Amino acid sequence: MNSTAKIVSLIALLVTIVPSVLYFLGMLDAGPMKWVALAGTIAWFVATPMWMGRETAT
Amino acid sequence: MTEKKSETGGEFEREPVPESALLGQGKFWGMYAGEHAAGTEFMIGPLFLSAGASLQDLILGLLLGNILAVLTWRFLVAPIAIAKRMTLYYQLERIAGGSLVKLYNLVNGILFCFLAGAMITVSASAVGIPFGIDYAIPEDMFGLGAPSFTGLVAFVGIVIAIVAASGYSTVARFANIAAPWMIGIFAACGIVSLTQMGATDWATISEGKWWSDAIAFVQAQDGEQQFGFWKIVVFAWLCNGAMHFGMADLSIFRFAKSANAGWAPSIGMFLGHYMAWIAAALLLAAQIKLSQDHTANPGALAWGALGWTGILCVVIAGWTTANPTIYRAGLAFQGMMPKSSRTVMTLVAGAVATVAGAFPNLSAQLLGFVGTYGTVLGPMGAVIFVDYWLMKKFGLNDEHAHKTNQSISIAVLVAWLLPVTVGLYLIFWQGIFAAYAVIPCWVACGVIYLVLSKMTQGNVQVKG
Numbered sequence: 001m002n003s004t005a006k007i008v009s010l011i012a013l014l015v016t017i018v019p020s021v022l023y024f025l026g027m028l029d030a031g032p033m034k035w036v037a038l039a040g041t042i043a044w045f046v047a048t049p050m051w052m053g054r055e056t057a058t
Numbered sequence: 059m060t061e062k063k064s065e066t067g068g069e070f071e072r073e074p075v076p077e078s079a080l081l082g083q084g085k086f087w088g089m090y091a092g093e094h095a096a097g098t099e100f101m102i103g104p105l106f107l108s109a110g111a112s113l114q115d116l117i118l119g120l121l122l123g124n125i126l127a128v129l130t131w132r133f134l135v136a137p138i139a140i141a142k143r144m145t146l147y148y149q150l151e152r153i154a155g156g157s158l159v160k161l162y163n164l165v166n167g168i169l170f171c172f173l174a175g176a177m178i179t180v181s182a183s184a185v186g187i188p189f190g191i192d193y194a195i196p197e198d199m200f201g202l203g204a205p206s207f208t209g210l211v212a213f214v215g216i217v218i219a220i221v222a223a224s225g226y227s228t229v230a231r232f233a234n235i236a237a238p239w240m241i242g243i244f245a246a247c248g249i250v251s252l253t254q255m256g257a258t259d260w261a262t263i264s265e266g267k268w269w270s271d272a273i274a275f276v277q278a279q280d281g282e283q284q285f286g287f288w289k290i291v292v293f294a295w296l297c298n299g300a301m302h303f304g305m306a307d308l309s310i311f312r313f314a315k316s317a318n319a320g321w322a323p324s325i326g327m328f329l330g331h332y333m334a335w336i337a338a339a340l341l342l343a344a345q346i347k348l349s350q351d352h353t354a355n356p357g358a359l360a361w362g363a364l365g366w367t368g369i370l371c372v373v374i375a376g377w378t379t380a381n382p383t384i385y386r387a388g389l390a391f392q393g394m395m396p397k398s399s400r401t402v403m404t405l406v407a408g409a410v411a412t413v414a415g416a417f418p419n420l421s422a423q424l425l426g427f428v429g430t431y432g433t434v435l436g437p438m439g440a441v442i443f444v445d446y447w448l449m450k451k452f453g454l455n456d457e458h459a460h461k462t463n464q465s466i467s468i469a470v471l472v473a474w475l476l477p478v479t480v481g482l483y484l485i486f487w488q489g490i491f492a493a494y495a496v497i498p499c500w501v502a503c504g505v506i507y508l509v510l511s512k513m514t515q516g517n518v519q520v521k522g
Binding site for chain 1: 231238239247250252
């Protein structure tokens with residue numbers, strides 16, 4: 001569960017940042033860039049609390 | 059920060075941290091990454107552009123200043139922290155006496171409230187964007203913004219104060235979760251801003267006309283200003299003067315296994331005080347290019363670059379900075395009146411911060427405020443430095459108040475207040491840049507403390 005959530009977080013972070021790089025390279029317009037970044041943001045705040053800052057069961 | 063508890067249930071506030079409670083390096087790197095990529099960065103970055111800093115001076119000055127800050131943490135703070143393993147407050151109490159620590163707490167708490175107030179303003183500026191609430195900086199230092207903006211500040215301040223009063227752990231956890239995302243958003247803001255200014259190839263970026271055009275626009279509106287290389291170096295070095303020169307981060311590094319944990323602030327400096335400041339400055343440059351508006355409204359700047367994601371980032375960055383700051387201010391006030399409730403004191407701190415946040419011009423003075431903060435609190439670090447490294451070499455008692463049951467050390471009181479009074483006079487009446495006063499006040503405090511200790515220690519009976 002934890003490792004899946006970590007992978008989702010990593011992908012979400014990339015989805016948040018990469019659109020700005022694609023916009024810089026002229027491969028994406030401003031409108032879609034902002035909406036994709038928002039989708040990545042939502043995914044980050046859904047996935048990351050599942051693993052970050054939680055005690056590991058021993 | 060801490061996971062281990064002392065036998066009394068606290069976090070070793072009044073005892074050295076034992077070997078079993080020491081933490082690995084990773085904890086420190088993570089904490090500093092989150093702590094220094096915060097709401098303040100949205101305010102400070104644009105202020106460099108507004109103050110007329112050239113792009114070259116900004117890039118090189120921030121680089122050198124941040125390196126000096128990291129070296130100060132590593133070689134000034136970390137060695138004392140791992141040798142004594144006590145909080146700043148407990149070390150100060152043993153050196154200066156409990157009553158003087160209460161005074162220090164009061165000053166610290168008030169300064170925390172002003173910092174939190176600036177963050178409430180930042181959060182309100184972003185919350186107001188979807189509702190069309192105008193954020194304008196009045197000319198008077200204590201002038202209010204539009205009534206709707208003042209109402210919004212009150213609402214945001216009350217919410218933040220109530221959350222802070224209910225406890226620290228949830229907010230701290232949320233701040234940790236948000237930190238990597240916020241760093242990514244700062245980077246994205248910078249990249250988008252460059253694109254909006256047409257600086258999408260190396261030749262245009264390195265030419266820097268997009269920056270000098272923005273500076274020229276600001277100076278045409280507000281008059282010519284200078285913010286040169288050494289001013290930037292000193293600001294970047296000393297904006298956290300209370301944390302390193304002032305030794306506040308003794309409380310953090312006392313958990314470190316070795317002094318090498320003192321390198322950890324480098325991640326905060328180079329992500330938060332380098333990349334994020336430059337990215338936030340680019341936001342203002344892009345806004346000027348697109349709309350000929352040089353108002354440094356953090357919410358509008360982030361909205362222009364990233365839309366709703368930008369708004370969320372400003373709200374979360376302001377909130378995650380204001381919340382722990384109000385919490386710490388509440389603790390500082392409670393330290394003054396130990397019988398008072400922490401919840402009540404946190405709400406008092408929140409009320410003071412909210413009132414401060416209602417004056418938008420205060421948040422626009424952050425460059426000066428953080429320098430003043432270091433000037434006032436930094437010198438206490440010199441007392442700790444002298445007490446640890448020099449007292450025994452000069453044949454004097456270290457931790458003299460503890461050894462003589464003094465509640466207030468006159469040597470420390472005079473050594474602290476005298477240079478700080480001169481420093482504040484120079485800042486507020488002579489108009490010197492606040493960060494310039496930090497090191498002279500620190501050195502003067504250390505020297506005065508040593509001289510007065512030499513003159514007074516023989517007059518007091520040492521216990522035992």
